[in-house]
Amino acid sequence: MRNLELPGRSPVHAPHGMAATSHPLASQAALDMLKAGGNAMDGAIAAVAVQCVTEPGSTGIGGDCFCLYAPEGRDKVIGFNGSGRAPAAADIAYYRDQGVTEFSRMSPHAVTVPGAIDGWTRLHADHGRMPLADVLAPAINYARHGYPLSSRVASDFEACAPLLRTDENAARIFLPGGKPPKVGEMHFQKELADTLEAISTHGRDAFYEGEIAQDMVDYLRSKGGLHSMQDFAATKGEYVTPITTDFRGYTVHECPPNGQGIIVLLLLNMMSKLDVIDGPVTTDRLHLELEACRLAYRARNLYVADPAFADVPVEDILSDDYAQRLVDAIDMTRAQEPPADIPLTRHRDTVYLSVVDKDRNACSFINTLYMGWGSGFVAPKSGVVLQNRGHGFSLEPGHPNCIAGGKRPLHTIIPGMLTQKGRAVMPFGVMGGHYQAFGHMQFLTRMLDYGMDIQEAMDAPRTMVDPDDDAVEIEGTVPQDIQDALTARGHRLKAPERPIGGSQAIWIDWEQGVLTGGSDPRKDGAAMGY
Structure with a gap:
């Protein structure tokens, strides 16, 4: 037990359900799901979706996810790998011919195809209870109608402002008026709200096929990326x-x-x-x-x-x-x-969260863009911040983590x-x-x-x-x-x-x-x- 005379936090105790996340609005969204009859998986996805809005430097739907899930608290733990892959066209010989010796964080070649939304929708379909539209509703609300910046998030905005200025879409969305918003200021991501709403209505395919995927692919290719619509359509995580x-x-x-x-x-x-x-x-x-x-x-x-x-x-x-x-x-x-x-x-x-419900379903969930705001690239119409997980690939021939088409990088x-x-x-x-x-x-x-x-x-x-x-x-x-x-x-x-x-x-x-x-x-x- 901590010394109660010193500043600090005490552990939180409750009998029925609990959520622990890195943002209070996400924790509250998870609890709302549990109280409405949802389970730990519903709560976890609701929470991480909110975090993709309220902690945009740490995570986003343009990133990846992993999950461990213990149904009814049993020790037969289910694992899910929702990490994305390099484009099929990725080839070490190509990069050598182009004079690429390393993947900088702001390179289109560091952007792997996002795996998070495939993971969310698979896990929700297999283990959730609530309609997906209900689960994503809090995140859509905060993206469209605004959320106030908390202290650590405002600090992250300030620290990454130079990166955000390098991409016109990132600057437009995350540096309103040309500067990072301050603690307590409201911030809006209306393009992201529309994208989340499309996913809530049409599921996984709304993200990996059609206009949203085309927006991401076109923008990455305009920067020199090798991504294709086929890469997005083929995205599939695994248990x-x-x-x-x-x-x-x-x-x-x-x-x-x-x-x-x-x-x-x-x-x-x-x-x-x-x-x-x-x-x-x-x-x-x-x-x-x-x-x-x-x-x-x-x-x-x-x-x-x-x-x-x-x-x-x-x-x-x-x-x-x-x-x-x-x-x-x-x-x-x-x-x-x-x-x-x-x-x-x-x-x-990254953001990590834990959720446990009244039936003791236990969810351990993590979602990431890798570095702050990932690659710094933001797709112009969909508002999707694109990760830079490919930064972790090696360009050394024969190295186990050497980049190849369809390969997943070493994940932290x-x-x-x-x-x-x-x-x-x-x-x-x-x-x-x-x-x-x-x-x-x-x-x-x-x-x-x-x-x-x-x-x-x-x-x-x-x-x-x-x-x-x-x-x-x-x-x-x-x-x-x-x-x-x-x-x-x-x-x-x-x-x-x-x-x-x-x-x-x-x-x-x-x-x-x-x-x-x-x-x-x-x-x-x-x-x-x-």
């Missing part, structure tokens, strides 16, 4: 079998590659071999976590890709032997820069689910690009190893090894003496440009019949229940 590991008496479920959920499980396997030392924010503990991060993310970059195009050695990565060899490589006195390659034996912005977004004794006990997730796998580990270990409650585990200071330059991003709430000690061990520390990540989770107490939710203070959101 997947979650991968798992056991940690401290619980089973942790993650989506399999092409996402980085496998790295969460690898990190937990490593932590299970280590003694729980002093406290969660101490020099030794943070050094240990950072070294584990370096080694696990090195494995991610070497092996994780779309399994339809590459041999991803899931069993080897999750083997007891591999976790032990990574742990053995950690030097408690010194940081490894760069991290060592430990071969296998066989030779960035990962929903999580915790089960025990045949029941779901916590849908959870962490936002923040590369941080997410490391963030899952930090959140779970702070709860299960150090006894923090669901909110305290989110509030605690965060660190992260930046995979791009191997420096350590460290929040200013980490005490200075600890920062100095980490520097003395060889870690190169830097302040993060933005607070590290965000998180949501709901704990299900089956004996008491109580739901307990937490929502990250680094965002504007809230856990709400009834």
Whole structure:
């Protein structure tokens, strides 16, 4: 329990239903669905649709989604991969001939075909109760009639204003009067409202065929993209079998590659071999976590890709032997820069939400554009912000994550689910690009190893090894003496440009019949229940 004399949030408790999202209007939309007779899937889709309006820098219908769903709270967790693919015409030889050596975030070649709407409509049709028009109505209302900017969202608008000015459609919609709106100002996305309404009436095909798809394809091709109407029409997500590991008496479920959920499980396997030392924010503990991060993310970059195009050695990565060899490589006195390659034996912005209903259907849902406002491209007639997930592809021939037609890139977004004794006990997730796998580990270990409650585990200071330059991003709430000690061990520390990540989770107490939710203070959101 937190010190009630200090500023902070308490966990939220309720008996019937709960939603935890990064925006209060989204949490409220989810609760309204539950109270109207909808289930957790209805609530999750209603909430994420609202977030696509009210948090346009973090997510959008031009992005991707992943979901873990536990019907009636059982441990037979359903996974769904709603990540989009590169255009069929994408070919490494083409990019080489064009002199393209990397995909910048604002390149049309970084735009993969959006998978979110296909995912929403599939999941709704298979698991929802309410009419799709009712589920999307709150988002349509906020897009058409306006929503007020909250603090973190206004900060995101301000930070991304230079990007938004590079695209005439983005500037027109998101910089009204030539400048980003301020906290408390109303903002409107009327083109997006019309697009959402078409989807609510005509379903998936309204987005992937006809005028809306043509608008996106024409705009991308005008920028030099290789996208086609056939690419959009062929978009189809897939149900997947979650991968798992056991940690401290619980089973942790993650989506399999092409996402980085496998790295969460690898990190937990490593932590299970280590003694729980002093406290969660101490020099030794943070050094240990950072070294584990370096080694696990090195494995991610070497092996994780779309399994339809590459041999991803899931069993080897999750083997007891591999976790032990990574742990053995950690030097408690010194940081490894760069991290060592430990071969296998066989030779960035997002929204996450949790919803649980009265029947204990539990939904763990994540939706993304990747970087803030994705590629920065906005389709002119439909108002769809287009993601830049292809930024994560490699242009190195033979690399598992090398771009190819119809291939899905390595994905950072990962929903999580915790089960025990045949029941779901916590849908959870962490936002923040590369941080997410490391963030899952930090959140779970702070709860299960150090006894923090669901909110305290989110509030605690965060660190992260930046995979791009191997420096350590460290929040200013980490005490200075600890920062100095980490520097003395060889870690190169830097302040993060933005607070590290965000998180949501709901704990299900089956004996008491109580739901307990937490929502990250680094965002504007809230856990709400009834």
